[in-house]
Amino acid sequence: MPDSLWSQDSVIHARGLTKRFGAFTAVDGIEFxxxxxxxxxxxxxxxAGKTSTMRMIGTVxxxxxxxxxxxxxxxAHHGAQIRSxxxxxxxxDTLDNELSVLENLLIYGRYFGLSWGESRRRAGELLDFVxxxxxxxxxxxPLSGGMKRRLVIARALINEPEMLLLDEPTTGLDPQARxxxxxxxYRLKQRGVTLCLTTHYMDEAEQLCDRLxxxxxxxxxxxxxxxxxxxxxxxxxxxxxxxNHEGGEAGDGIGGGGxxxxxxxxxxxxxxxxxxxxxxxxxxxIEHLPDRLLVYTADGxxxxxxxxxxxxxxxxxxxxxxxxxxxxxxLTGRSxxx
Amino acid sequence: MMAASTPEAARxxxxxxxxxxxxxxxxxxxxxxxRRGWHSYILSGLSQPFLYLLSMGVGLGYYVNRNGGIPxxxxxxxxxxxxxxxxxxxxxASAESxxxxxxxxxxxxxxxxxxxxxxxxxxxxxxDLMWIAFRATxxxxxxxxxxxxxxxxxxxxxxxxxxxxxxxxxSFAAPIMAFxxxxxxxxxxxxxxxxxxxPLFLFSGTFFPIENLPLFLRPLAWFTPLYHGxxxxxxxxxxxxxxxxxxxxLAVLIAFxxxxxxxxxxxxxxxxxV
Numbered sequence: 001m002p003d004s005l006w007s008q009d010s011v012i013h014a015r016g017l018t019k020r021f022g023a024f025t026a027v028d029g030i031e032f033x034x035x036x037x038x039x040x041x042x043x044x045x046x047x048a049g050k051t052s053t054m055r056m057i058g059t060v061x062x063x064x065x066x067x068x069x070x071x072x073x074x075x076a077h078h079g080a081q082i083r084s085x086x087x088x089x090x091x092x093d094t095l096d097n098e099l100s101v102l103e104n105l106l107i108y109g110r111y112f113g114l115s116w117g118e119s120r121r122r123a124g125e126l127l128d129f130v131x132x133x134x135x136x137x138x139x140x141x142p143l144s145g146g147m148k149r150r151l152v153i154a155r156a157l158i159n160e161p162e163m164l165l166l167d168e169p170t171t172g173l174d175p176q177a178r179x180x181x182x183x184x185x186y187r188l189k190q191r192g193v194t195l196c197l198t199t200h201y202m203d204e205a206e207q208l209c210d211r212l213x214x215x216x217x218x219x220x221x222x223x224x225x226x227x228x229x230x231x232x233x234x235x236x237x238x239x240x241x242x243x244n245h246e247g248g249e250a251g252d253g254i255g256g257g258g259x260x261x262x263x264x265x266x267x268x269x270x271x272x273x274x275x276x277x278x279x280x281x282x283x284x285x286i287e288h289l290p291d292r293l294l295v296y297t298a299d300g301x302x303x304x305x306x307x308x309x310x311x312x313x314x315x316x317x318x319x320x321x322x323x324x325x326x327x328x329x330x331l332t333g334r335s336x337x338x
Numbered sequence: 339m340m341a342a343s344t345p346e347a348a349r350x351x352x353x354x355x356x357x358x359x360x361x362x363x364x365x366x367x368x369x370x371x372x373r374r375g376w377h378s379y380i381l382s383g384l385s386q387p388f389l390y391l392l393s394m395g396v397g398l399g400y401y402v403n404r405n406g407g408i409p410x411x412x413x414x415x416x417x418x419x420x421x422x423x424x425x426x427x428x429x430x431a432s433a434e435s436x437x438x439x440x441x442x443x444x445x446x447x448x449x450x451x452x453x454x455x456x457x458x459x460x461x462x463x464x465x466d467l468m469w470i471a472f473r474a475t476x477x478x479x480x481x482x483x484x485x486x487x488x489x490x491x492x493x494x495x496x497x498x499x500x501x502x503x504x505x506x507x508x509s510f511a512a513p514i515m516a517f518x519x520x521x522x523x524x525x526x527x528x529x530x531x532x533x534x535x536x537p538l539f540l541f542s543g544t545f546f547p548i549e550n551l552p553l554f555l556r557p558l559a560w561f562t563p564l565y566h567g568x569x570x571x572x573x574x575x576x577x578x579x580x581x582x583x584x585x586x587x588l589a590v591l592i593a594f595x596x597x598x599x600x601x602x603x604x605x606x607x608x609x610x611x612v
Contacts, residue, residue, distance in 0.1 A: 021612070060453050061612060080456040088454035094447040098371045107367045111455035113359070155451070 011036050011163055011194050012057055016066030019052045026052040028218035029066060036162075039185075039195040041205045043324070044215035045332050050198035051091065053215075054167050057196065058088050071162070084112060087161030087193075091168050093148045095140045095155075102127070102136040105155055112159040119158065126154035130184060146177025153184065164188065166197035170204060182207050202324040216332040226324050234326040235284050237300035241307070241314040242292040275312075282306050296322070360457050364465020365472070367452075372472075379473075383480035390422050391415065391488050394545070409547065412576060419490040420575035421544040421568045423481040424503045427474040428564055431507035432535050434470050435514035436527040442466075443519060449610060459610040463602055467511065474507035475500065493577030502574065505591045506567030510535075512598025519605035538564045543572075563594040 012034040019027040027049040034040040042050040055061035056068060059075035059082050068075055070082045096104050102123055109119025127133045130150035135143065143151065149169065156164060169185070170178040185208060189195055199205050205212055206226045214222040214229070222229055230236075275293060279286060282303050287294040293314075297303040300319030307314075372379065399414030408417045442449045442462075449462055478500045485491060514530070521527075541551065542564040548556055559565040566587040573579060 058454060060450075060610075080458065083454060084456045086454070090450060090454070092447055092450070094451035096367075096448045096451075097446055098374070103370055107363075107370055108451070108455065110363045110366055111452055111457050113363075113456065156454075159455075 009036070010034060010069070011038075011071060012040075012196065013069045013072075014053075014067065017053070017056065017063065017068050018065040019049070019056060019061065020064045025218050027056070030213075030215070030218075030220045032213055032220065032223065034163075034194060034196055036194055037189070037192050039189050039197070039208050039210045041196075041209035041212035042198040042215055043200065043202075043205050043212050043328060044198075045200060048215040048332075049218040050215055051167055054165055054196070054198055058086060058165050059083055084159060085162050087156030087159065087164040089149075089152050089156045089164065089166040089169050091171070093152050095148060095151060097139065097141050100137050100139060101132060101143070101151060104140060104151065105158055108155045109158045114158070122158055122160070123154075126157055129157075130154045131180070144177075146173050146180070149173060149177065149181060150184070153181070157188075161193065163194040163196060166195065168198055168200070170199070170201065178204070202328060206324050214328060214331050221331050222327070229324065229327045230322050233330050234322040235296040236298050236322060237296075238320055238322050238326060239283070239295040239297055239300040239303050239307075240292055240316075240318040240320070241295060241304075241312070242316040242318075244315040278310050278312055279303075279307060294326075296326075360461040361464035361468065364452070364457065364462055365468045368466065368469035369472075379476065380480065383477050384484060386426060387422065387481040387484035390426075391419060391484060391490065394418055394422070395488065395490065409549075413490075415488060415490045416492060416576065417572070418545060419485045419488070420496065420499045420571040423478055423485065423499055424506050424567045424571045425539050425542075425544050425564065426481055427478045427503035427507040428510050428567070429535065429539065430477050431470050431474045431511040432514055432531070434473055435511045436518055436530070437524055439466065439515060439518045440521065440524050440527070443609065444522065453610060459606045460603060462610070463515065463606045467508070467515070467599075467602075470511045470515075471504060471508060474504050474511075478503040478507075491575055493575065495577055495579070496575040498574045499571040502567055502571040502591075505588075505595065506563060506571075509563035509567070509591045509594035509598065512595050512602055514598075516598055516601035516605045519602065519609045538562055543568050563591050566590045 010033040012032070014033070015031050016029045017027060017031070018025070018029050030049075030053065032040075042053060044050050052061065056063050056075065057070055059070065059079035063075065071085055073082050075082060096107070099107065105123035105126060106116070106119050109122060110116070114122070124133075127136055130153055132147060132150055132154065135147065140148065140151070153169070164185075166185070170181055173181065182204070185195060189208075195208065197204075197208065209226060211225050212223070212229070213220045222233065224232065275288070276286060279295060283295040283297045285296040287296070295303055295307075304317050304319060395415035395418055399418075402408065402414040408414060452462060453459070481503075482497065482500055485496075517526075517530075541555070542548070542559055542562055544564075548559045548565065551559065570584055570587040570591075573584060
C-alpha cells in the first residue's frame with residue numbers, strides 16, 4: 001500500500017524514525033504503521049530501542065530524524081493535543097505516594113482538563129474496572145505490585161484514550177496478576193482501543209498482539225503476526241533432545257550411534273557434527289545447546305522416530321509447538337544482553 | 339490534516355507555551371497534598387516564629403538592649419523580627435525547591451507521569467513555583483501574626499514585609515529549582531545548605547548589621563538576595579524608608595527571580611524533554 005494511504009488511516013505512522021542521544025543511536029530508521037483498533041507489539045531484548053520508540057510516540061521525547069505521525073499529527077507541533085488522546089502506562093509506576101489511590105486518579109483527570117465531578121465519576125468506574133474500589137481511600141505505598149500496575153492502567157484510561165501505550169506492562173508481576181491484566185487489556189481492545197505495547201515476554205506478545213515487530217540493536221528485524229513470524233522464521237514444531245552427561249556411555253548409549261551422540265553432546269560447544277550427520281535430512285535446522293539439541297521440524301514425532309531408527313538414544317524427548325520465543329532467539333541471538 | 343493546526347492555535351496565549359489553566363492543575367496537585375497535612379504546616383508555621391522571637395528577640399534581646407543595643411536605638415526584638423520573617427520564608431522555599439522537586443523528577447518520578455498528559459515541562463515549573471509561593475506566603479503570614487502578638491512592629495508599613503518575604507523566597511526558589519533540575523542525586527543539596535543557605539541566614543544582616551562584618555565580606559552580602567530582602571523588610575517594619583536604597587533592594591530581588599526563572603525554564607526542558 002502506498003505511503004500516503006497508510007498515513008491517513010494509521011494511528012501511528014513511522015518512516016525512517018530515528019532517535020539519537022549524542023553519539024548513541026537508540027532507534028535507527030525504523031518504519032511501521034499501526035492501524036486503528038489493532039494490538040501492536042514491540043518485541044526485543046533490553047536496549048533494543050523499544051522504550052525510546054514508545055517515548056517518541058508518546059511525544060515526550062523529540063524525534064531526532066525521520067517521520068512520525070500519531071493520529072495523523074506531528075508530535076513536534078501537536079504534542080499536547082496528541083497526549084490528550086493517549087493513555088500511557090510507563091515502565092515505572094510513577095504513582096504519587098503522597099496521595100490516595102482515588103486522588104491519584106482524580107488529579108490525573110484534572111491534568112487532562114476534566115472537571116472534578118467528571119474526574120470523580122470516571123475514577124469510580126475505573127477503580128471498579130481494575131478491581132481496586134475497596135482500596136480507593138488507601139495510600140499507594142502498601143499496594144502490591146499487581147495492584148499498582150492496575151492503578152497505573154486505570155490512571156492511563158482516565159481521559160478515555162483512543163490508544164494505550166504500554167511499556168512492559170506486566171514485568172515483575174506474578175502469574176495471577178498478569179492474567180488479570182491481560183484480561184483487562186483484552187476487554188479494552190474489544191472496546192476498540194488501539195494497544196501499542198513493548199514486552200520481552202513471548203506469551204504476552206502471543207496473547208495480546210495482532211501484529212508485532214521484533215527489534216534488535218535499534219532496528220526492526222522482523223514484522224508480522226505471531227503466527228506469520230513463527231511460520232517464517234521457525235518450523236511448526238521443535239523436537240528437544242536431551243542427553244545424559246553424567247551417565248557416560250551407560251544407559252542410553254546402547255546403539256552404536258548412541259555413543260556417538262553422547263560424545264557429541266559432551267562437546268557441546270564443539271562441532272556437534274556427529275548429530276548433524278545423524279539427523280541429516282530430518283530437520284530444517286538444528287541448534288546445539290549445552291544440555292540439549294533443538295531440532296526444528298514440521299513434525300516432531302516423526303522426526304523423533306526417525307532419529308531413533310538411526311540409533312540416537314536421548315535421555316529425554318520433548319515435542320512442542322514452536323513459539324515466538326524461538327523466533328525471538330533465532331532473530332536476536334542467545335547471548336545475554338546487559 | 340487541515341484541522342490539526344487549529345486546536346493548537348486555540349491554546350490561550352500565555353508566554354512560553356503555557357495554557358492559561360495548565361499550571362494551575364499542577365498547583366491543585368500540591369494543594370491536594372497540602373490538604374492532607376495542613377495542620378502540621380500551620381503548627382510549625384506558628385511555633386517557629388514563636389520560638390525564635392522568644393529566645394532571640396526577648397531573651398537575647400534583653401542583654402543586647404542593656405549593652406547599648408542596635409545602632410539607632412531600635413529594640414532588638416523589633417530589629418530581628420522582620421529579618422527572621424524573611425529568612426524563614428527563604429529557608430522554606432529553598433528546601434521545597436530541592437528535595438521535594440528531586441523526588442518529583444528522579445525518585446518517585448511523578449513529573450514523568452504528568453508529562454504524559456497535555457501538561458509540559460513549563461507548566462510543571464510554573465505550577466510548582468506557585469506552590470512554593472503559596473507556602474512562602476503562608477509562612478510569612480503566620481510569622482507576621484506572631485510578630486504582632488509580640489508587639490514588635492513600629493509602622494503600618496510592616497505588613498509589606500510579607501510580600502518582600504515572598505519575593506525573597508522566590509529569589510532563592512527559582513535559581514535552586516533550576517539547579518535541582520540538573521542534579522542526579524541530593525548530595526549537592528547538603529552542600530548547598532551547609533555552605534550556602536545557612537551562612538546566608540546567619541550573616542545577611544539578620545542578627546546584626548553587616549557593617550559589623552569584616553570589610554572584605556561586606557560586598558559579598560550585597561550580592562546575596564537575602565541581604566536585600568532583609569534590609570527592605572526591616573526598613574518597612576521600622577518605618578525607615580530610604581527610597582533609593584529600597585528601590586535597589588527591590589531591583590536586586592526581582593533580578594534574581596527573573597534570572598532564576600529563565601534558568602529554570604531551560605534546565606527543566608533540558609531535563610524533562612529528552
